[in-house]
Amino acid sequence: MDIEIKNLKVFNGVEFVARSARVSGVGKVRCDCEGGCERCSGTGLREPTDEEIFEMIVENDYSSALEHVVFSFEIHGLSKGNALELLEHRIASHTGRSTRYQSELGFGYCLAPEVERVLRRNRIPESTYREYVEGRGALPELPERDRKVLESYAGAMRCAREAYARLLELGAGRESARYTLPFALHTAYTYTINLRSLINFLGLRLCVRASPEMRELAAKLYIAVREKFPWISLVWCRGYNQGACPENEVRDSPQGRECPFKNPESSVFIPTKKQVRSGIELRPFSRQEFERVRERLLERWAQSSGSG
Ligand SMILES: Cc1cc2nc3c(=O)[nH]c(=O)nc-3n(C[C@H](O)[C@H](O)[C@H](O)COP(=O)(O)OP(=O)(O)OC[C@H]3O[C@@H](n4cnc5c(N)ncnc54)[C@H](O)[C@@H]3O)c2cc1C
Numbered sequence: 001m002d003i004e005i006k007n008l009k010v011f012n013g014v015e016f017v018a019r020s021a022r023v024s025g026v027g028k029v030r031c032d033c034e035g036g037c038e039r040c041s042g043t044g045l046r047e048p049t050d051e052e053i054f055e056m057i058v059e060n061d062y063s064s065a066l067e068h069v070v071f072s073f074e075i076h077g078l079s080k081g082n083a084l085e086l087l088e089h090r091i092a093s094h095t096g097r098s099t100r101y102q103s104e105l106g107f108g109y110c111l112a113p114e115v116e117r118v119l120r121r122n123r124i125p126e127s128t129y130r131e132y133v134e135g136r137g138a139l140p141e142l143p144e145r146d147r148k149v150l151e152s153y154a155g156a157m158r159c160a161r162e163a164y165a166r167l168l169e170l171g172a173g174r175e176s177a178r179y180t181l182p183f184a185l186h187t188a189y190t191y192t193i194n195l196r197s198l199i200n201f202l203g204l205r206l207c208v209r210a211s212p213e214m215r216e217l218a219a220k221l222y223i224a225v226r227e228k229f230p231w232i233s234l235v236w237c238r239g240y241n242q243g244a245c246p247e248n249e250v251r252d253s254p255q256g257r258e259c260p261f262k263n264p265e266s267s268v269f270i271p272t273k274k275q276v277r278s279g280i281e282l283r284p285f286s287r288q289e290f291e292r293v294r295e296r297l298l299e300r301w302a303q304s305s306g307s308g
């Protein structure tokens with residue numbers, strides 16, 4: 001719930017990718033006129049538009065040309081723990097908030113997925129809970145187990161904040177005090193990634209198997225990028241991008257339970273690679289239904305780390 005994408009900038013665009021592809025060489029496409037027109041000089045074959053070249057490159061995975069499009073932005077409110085998952089994506093540049101140079105007194109923190117679920121189930125506003133963590137106000141009536149979850153989490157945040165402050169008071173310095181900071185600690189990054197690598201990132205993280213917070217990050221990034229670079233809607237999860245899901249048996253495990261693309265009877269069925277190889281019969285894929293499913297997932301994942 002905490003992640004924010006700010007100051008997104010896009011360097012180069014579809015025309016630049018098309019130009020680079022033309023340097024390499026691009027074949028003609030069939031003209032949709034009947035009997036010849038100016039665009040094809042009557043030959044029935046014409047030069048492709050920038051957009052057609054771009055789509056062909058994405059679709060055919062001639063991806064080096066996509067490296068010319070670059071996105072820079074800031075990520076705020078990511079947990080320090082899951083920042084490590086972000087950094088596993090090696091083909092990107094990042095500058096992170098320093099816990100040596102910046103003070104984390106009274107630090108901001110993410111709510112764990114289970115804490116978000118408990119709050120939602122019991123209709124407790126996040127702000128009420130955060131007040132409670134600060135020592136202001138009490139929790140309402142709750143089932144015993146849910147109360148314990150909220151109390152334990154609040155206790156951990158308070159304890160870390162107190163230990164951090166105490167070590168600073170004792171003159172230990174930020175460099176030492178920071179060892180008391182939790183996985184949930186808010187961190188921030190300035191991040192630069194090219195389109196090829198971004199497609200790889202989104203493909204992996206816009207998936208029910210990705211961790212909830214990484215899904216939240218991917219969904220928010222997808223939405224922010226789409227505002228300035230609508231072509232990103234050509235891509236989604238790896239299964240969609242490749243026409244076959246590489247998750248294979250994992251899709252039927254509890255983690256894959258919520259995948260909206262795994263039902264062979266649905267109009268947005270995406271087979272696993274294994275199913276393709278075993279010759280499964282495919283129904284026509286509905287782009288319209290896919291778009292509906294995608295918007296639902298984006299809304300849900302961007303809203304909360306705690307869902308699903
Ligand atoms: C659901 C899920 C679960 C995961 N679980 C774990 C886990 O349990 N433990 C864990 O450590 N990680 C885990 N990861 C992280 C995962 O293994 C990748 O490190 C991460 O997703 C980054 O992907 P990437 O390597 O494709 O991206 P990048 O590092 O950005 O690389 C992009 C592409 O460049 C190429 N490339 C990059 N570096 C090399 C290289 N050295 N050699 C050859 N080709 C290269 C590859 O084609 C790669 O796909 C998980 C990821 C997901 C989505």
Ligand SMILES: [Zn+2]
Pocket residue numbers: 031032033034036037038039040041042044045046
């Ligand atoms: Zn024509």
